[in-house]
Amino acid sequence: MKTQADLPETTRYWFDVAMQWSDARWGDEMGLLRHPLDDGPATDIPKEMIDRAFTVRDSVWYAAGLFMRRQDGDLARAYQAIESILTYQFDEPGTPYHGTFYRYPGEDHPGNDPIIWKDYDPNWREFICTVFIILLREFEADIPEALQAKMVQSIKLAAEGAFWRKVDAEYTNISLMSAFLLDDAGRRFDHAEWQTYAFEQAELIYSLFKRNDTFNEYNSPTYYGIDFYALALWRKYGTTDAYRQLGAEMETGLWRDMADFYHAGMRNLCGPYDRSYGMDMTDYLAASGLWIGAVQSSELAPLPDVSQPFDHAADFYLMPVVALVEALPPEDVLPKFVAFPGEQMVERTIEPNRTVTAWLSEKLMLGAEADNLNEERTNQFHPATAHWVMPDGKIGWLRLRSYSLVQATCEPNQLQLSSKEADDVQYIFQVRVTGASKDMIGDNRWALPGLTIELDRPDTPVTVNQDDDKLRIKFGSDGPVTMRFALE
CATH class of the missing domain: 1.50.10 (Glycosyltransferase)
Known part of the structure; x- marks a missing residue:
């Protein structure tokens, strides 16, 4: 007992x-x-x-x-x-x-x-x-x-x-x-x-x-x-x-x-x-x-x-x-x-046609899953993520939600997104930051507290909605998307 x-x-x-x-x-x-x-x-x-x-x-x-x-x-x-x-x-x-x-x-x-x-x-x-x-x-x-x-x-x-x-x-x-x-x-x-x-x-x-x-x-x-x-x-x-x-x-x-x-x-x-x-x-x-x-x-x-x-x-x-x-x-x-051991890359194979890459540094970490297998999507699945320490000491975060089959990979300070689907892929991001404002989001540059993200992507319309401290960003793409992260 x-x-x-x-x-x-x-x-x-x-x-x-x-x-x-x-x-x-x-x-x-x-x-x-x-x-x-x-x-x-x-x-x-x-x-x-x-x-x-x-x-x-x-x-x-x-x-x-x-x-x-x-x-x-x-x-x-x-x-x-x-x-x-x-x-x-x-x-x-x-x-x-x-x-x-x-x-x-x-x-x-x-x-x-x-x-x-x-x-x-x-x-x-x-x-x-x-x-x-x-x-x-x-x-x-x-x-x-x-x-x-x-x-x-x-x-x-x-x-x-x-x-x-x-x-x-x-x-x-x-x-x-x-x-x-x-x-x-x-x-x-x-x-x-x-x-x-x-x-x-x-x-x-x-x-x-x-x-x-x-x-x-x-x-x-x-x-x-x-x-x-x-x-x-x-x-x-x-x-x-x-x-x-x-x-x-x-x-x-x-x-x-x-x-x-x-x-x-x-x-x-x-x-x-x-x-x-x-x-x-x-x-x-x-x-x-x-x-x-x-x-x-x-x-x-x-x-x-x-x-x-x-x-x-x-x-x-x-x-x-x-x-x-x-x-x-x-x-x-x-x-x-107990303590962060230092910058590292992590790579995993989950099963055939499903791989994970992650990069962790002192103030920023990125995660990505390249899924060539599972077409079913729920709102619990986040194939690309970012966490960083904001100036106020809190954690800012970003996650990708897409109902398409997305292949995401990462390397230091960078996420790569693509899809093998023939039609335009709708990328939906949710971002949570202190003092969120739609003005933080441009077509190809997102200026967030403590972090700037530069995007290389096709020239398609971007829509931004705000719910308190969360921003919802949506755009379509018929080609790859690169996101480059720079801490301030």
């Missing part, structure tokens, strides 16, 4: 802060945490419900922290949270949402012809029931037998749904958790087919990783945090030596890769990002920042000021399980999370 008293000082600091932050958002009337409204409206919660929204998944992370903290009333509250969570699970065999959970109380039933992500989230199976598994292992003596039986049944329902779904191994964070869930459930319920599938999935995930020591869901400040959680499950709770060894090896490799992209001076991961919900880790909560924070002094952590409103705030609820499964970076990479 691991408790708050067992935590390293650096981890305990953020555990305590996160638990106090969560305590303030507990809704005793529902037995769940409130959705933290200070990060703006959640995309899956209707506007008319936002002022009374509670979160089902995140409440299980809080329950884990309550078992660890063990103050007066904590265990009773943990039982209440778990009992409440269990009431929101679907037990509807033959449906694609069987075994997953409602995302929030009052959410509409998915119906007869549900649309994934819109009407239900299948990933709640893995997020919630992997925590049930480790709670039963760590705190079995604390959990009443009747509640244990309900949790075990919940794991069974989740495993049934996960086995039916058979999530793609390249969907890294979920496939890692799903393999762990199905292996545990297969052994728990003597279901050999689940066990066999789980290990085949584990071997496939490992083989994909070992091609280039990278995950396909690459350089994600948020989902690397979930990868670390899932790999720690393998490493710490894996049912065989093979699981534990594979988990530990991939976990170490992920720490090494992330360290190469991390800029300790800016407290940010350099881009590009396959999936990201923000650009400045000191302004929004990126789950990978919790893992870095767990092994560094608090002032070095790439985390926002949690006493003030910040974006993507609900992920702060994850901190208790980070503490429970433990952050274990290899000792030799720790210095990179």
